Amino acid sequence: MTRRLMLLAGLLLIAAPLAAQDNVYVRLAQQAYNDVDFSGAIDNARRALQEQLGREDRIVAWEILGYSYASLNRREEAVDAFHQLIFLDPDREPDVETVSPRITEVYASALSRILVVRRTNLDSASFIAGQGSVRISYDVSRASRAVVRVAGQGLDLTIDSTLVGAGAHEVFWRATTVSGDPVPAGSYQLVVNAIEGSNEFASPIDIVVRHAAVDTIWHLDSLPGYQEQPEYVRPSRDWRPLGIAVLYTGLVAGASVALENSALDVGERKELAGVSLLALIAGFAMSIKQPDPEPVQANILYNQLLRTELAKQNEAIARQNDLIRRQTMLTVVAVEEMEQ
Amino acid sequence: MRRAIALAALLVAVGPSAGEAQVVRFGIGALGMTYSESGAGLRWEGEGLNGTLWVRYKRLGLDATGYMAKLKPDSSDVSEMDMLEGDLRVSFSIVPAVAIEAGIGHRAFDPEFSAQDVGFWRLGVLSEMPLARIASIWARGAYLIAPKFDGGGDANLSVEVSLGVGVGTSNGRFRVRADYEFQRIDREVNGVDLPIQLSRATIGVELGF
Numbered sequence: 001m002t003r004r005l006m007l008l009a010g011l012l013l014i015a016a017p018l019a020a021q022d023n024v025y026v027r028l029a030q031q032a033y034n035d036v037d038f039s040g041a042i043d044n045a046r047r048a049l050q051e052q053l054g055r056e057d058r059i060v061a062w063e064i065l066g067y068s069y070a071s072l073n074r075r076e077e078a079v080d081a082f083h084q085l086i087f088l089d090p091d092r093e094p095d096v097e098t099v100s101p102r103i104t105e106v107y108a109s110a111l112s113r114i115l116v117v118r119r120t121n122l123d124s125a126s127f128i129a130g131q132g133s134v135r136i137s138y139d140v141s142r143a144s145r146a147v148v149r150v151a152g153q154g155l156d157l158t159i160d161s162t163l164v165g166a167g168a169h170e171v172f173w174r175a176t177t178v179s180g181d182p183v184p185a186g187s188y189q190l191v192v193n194a195i196e197g198s199n200e201f202a203s204p205i206d207i208v209v210r211h212a213a214v215d216t217i218w219h220l221d222s223l224p225g226y227q228e229q230p231e232y233v234r235p236s237r238d239w240r241p242l243g244i245a246v247l248y249t250g251l252v253a254g255a256s257v258a259l260e261n262s263a264l265d266v267g268e269r270k271e272l273a274g275v276s277l278l279a280l281i282a283g284f285a286m287s288i289k290q291p292d293p294e295p296v297q298a299n300i301l302y303n304q305l306l307r308t309e310l311a312k313q314n315e316a317i318a319r320q321n322d323l324i325r326r327q328t329m330l331t332v333v334a335v336e337e338m339e340q
Numbered sequence: 341m342r343r344a345i346a347l348a349a350l351l352v353a354v355g356p357s358a359g360e361a362q363v364v365r366f367g368i369g370a371l372g373m374t375y376s377e378s379g380a381g382l383r384w385e386g387e388g389l390n391g392t393l394w395v396r397y398k399r400l401g402l403d404a405t406g407y408m409a410k411l412k413p414d415s416s417d418v419s420e421m422d423m424l425e426g427d428l429r430v431s432f433s434i435v436p437a438v439a440i441e442a443g444i445g446h447r448a449f450d451p452e453f454s455a456q457d458v459g460f461w462r463l464g465v466l467s468e469m470p471l472a473r474i475a476s477i478w479a480r481g482a483y484l485i486a487p488k489f490d491g492g493g494d495a496n497l498s499v500e501v502s503l504g505v506g507v508g509t510s511n512g513r514f515r516v517r518a519d520y521e522f523q524r525i526d527r528e529v530n531g532v533d534l535p536i537q538l539s540r541a542t543i544g545v546e547l548g549f
Contacts, residue, residue: 241471241472241475244469244471244477245471245477245505248467248469248477248478248479248503249477249503251479252479252501252502252503252520252522253503255481255501255522256501256520256522256539259499259501259522259524260522260524260537261376261524261526261535261537263533263535264376264377264383264535264537265376265383265414266374266376266537266539267374267376267383267385267539269539270372270374270541271372271373271374271520271539271540271541272520272522272539272541274372274518274520274541275503275504275505275518275519275520275541276503276520278505278518278543279477279503279504279505279518282471282475282477282505282507283471283477285475285507286471286472286475289472291472292472292473292474292510
């Protein structure tokens with residue numbers, strides 16, 4: 001009794017729900033598998049495979065067969081079924097979280113006996129042509145020569161051809177032609193071919209290459225962290241003009257009075273008084289007047305230096321923008337990702 | 341006088357071109373003056389006109405002035421007279437505010453012999469200081485060398501001092517200018533003192549080119 005309960009629990013554990021299908025035998029096989037009736041599942045799956053099935057039904061039928069044979073410990077038959085499954089859908093594999101380790105071990109054994117390329121993937125990327133690349137990753141089930149190609153738009157470019165061991169690998173594609181120009185925009189097929197003697201397996205995915213202009217750099221209005229200094233500064237108001245006027249007027253007035261000839265009638269000295277008064281008024285007016293701004297030589301030189309440096313940087317930016325305007329921004333996307 | 345006019349004309353001819361900064365100014369003004377001669381009883385006062393030419397080129401300067409005035413005596417013993425005077429000064433700046441100055445001058449009166457016509461050389465100093473960008477003040481002092489009089493005689497002491505102030509526009513195109521000039525010539529004829537003294541104020545406008 002205890003053994004039967006344990007067997008039942010184990011069978012429940014290895015049974016995993018499978019997706020609902022169109023073909024009646026596939027549905028029956030799936031129902032039988034879910035009911036832990038592995039023999040019934042095998043019978044119905046075999047019947048289904050004798051009929052015209054869609055791709056998804058065929059995958060599910062071979063999967064039920066592989067799982068059921070593995071569950072019944074019919075290893076070779078399970079391996080055969082998994083081979084069919086792997087050829088049909090290399091990326092489909094048992095979920096280690098939900099199926100029995102026995103099934104995954106048989107699946108891995110089946111996988112190691114045949115040559116396939118799985119999990120072919122292209123990471124979408126945008127980069128300036130010639131300055132970046134896009135990552136392509138894939139798994140091969142056995143040691144082989146892996147040839148990675150991109151075909152389309154009249155091009156057939158071999159990106160990589162190398163001997164690789166079983167496992168995950170990656171290559172980087174610069175999306176340029178042999179001459180270094182960016183590949184034309186459009187649809188391409190990325191194909192990873194694994195070749196081992198007479199065995200060969202190809203894993204294609206569709207990709208799209210788009211072109212766009214590269215953003216140019218803004219010209220600078222000022223140097224970051226530096227600012228121009230005032231070239232003219234208005235000095236503070238002072239009485240120097242009046243002082244100069246008093247000095248000059250005093251000197252001349254004193255001299256002329258001192259030089260007067262006492263033998264002559266000097267009159268009222270109104271000429272001296274008039275011009276002296278005007279001179280003093282001018283001195284006073286220039287003293288109370290807001291002084292004129294005066295150039296600050298150090299600031300002028302500093303600003304000239306800043307402008308020269310700014311001009312140099314803008315020239316460099318202009319040259320860089322000339323270069324950028326000739327560049328192309330490439331975006332490489334896998335079609336599957338676009339559909340998602 | 342003819343020599344002064346010729347020299348002024350030459351300097352104007354070789355002066356800076358019109359494209360340069362305002363280094364040439366022409367001016368016109370009004371004057372008031374007092375002229376004394378010979379003794380306490382001979383004193384004239386009057387008004388008139390003057391014209392100026394002012395040229396600066398690098399460290400060189402030229403000032404030419406012509407005066408014309410009608411003078412009235414303060415005594416009925418002497419008659420009215422007309423004065424005509426020309427002064428020419430050439431300066432060389434030795435430091436920014438100080439220049440040495442040399443020149444000639446000639447003063448004549450009409451009617452003839454109503455007062456002493458005199459001609460002289462001058463050698464002196466000019467000092468000009470800016471009060472602001474638009475204003476400046478200047479002072480002069482000069483010794484008058486070897487004055488010649490139409491009535492004869494010579495002079496032991498002949499000096500002049502002057503004061504001027506100018507205020508104009510910041511571009512130098514226009515300026516108002518006032519000048520004061522004092523001149524003393526201690527003329528002596530046959531051991532008799534016959535001094536001459538002049539005090540003159542002018543105010544006018546100048547246009548710069």
